[in-house]
Amino acid sequence: MVKLSWHQKLLLKKELKNKCQSFHQLGYTSVNETELIDYLICYRWKKQKMDSIKACREDILHIEANEFFDYQQLVAQTSSRTIKDWHDIEDLF
Template structure:
């Protein structure tokens, strides 16, 4: 969760992140959780960014677009390693 952020920065940004999650939930996306949002921010939004101020981080959180978040989730699902797939459980699908 805090790969690039210090614990203090993550603490200060948590309120903004929770506000954005509430926005997603109001839009009907109830399954989005905080850890997914952190992953999106760290792995996509802030991947190549240099040191930012707390205000810049908060603005990034505030400006998350639902479509961009789900595009990232879809890409992440497509490149997910499926080596651990258990073909023994396929009977449930039949």
């Protein structure tokens, strides 16, 4: 799995923060930058290679909520954790 260097994270921090704030305004208050980075690296950028920081920045700004939550649903379904292990499900109700 490819990881972002500290320098890449620093360069993408503004866009990640803006996207998190955008999700928060839509009512998805539990989304954080770490989850977005995981989504990008493990799913979105795994399919398509990002060649430059500029392309990464633009791609982050074009993430749709349903794309992100489709990935989160896949992670939940393929996880070995049981329902008792989930501590953060109160915001679903």
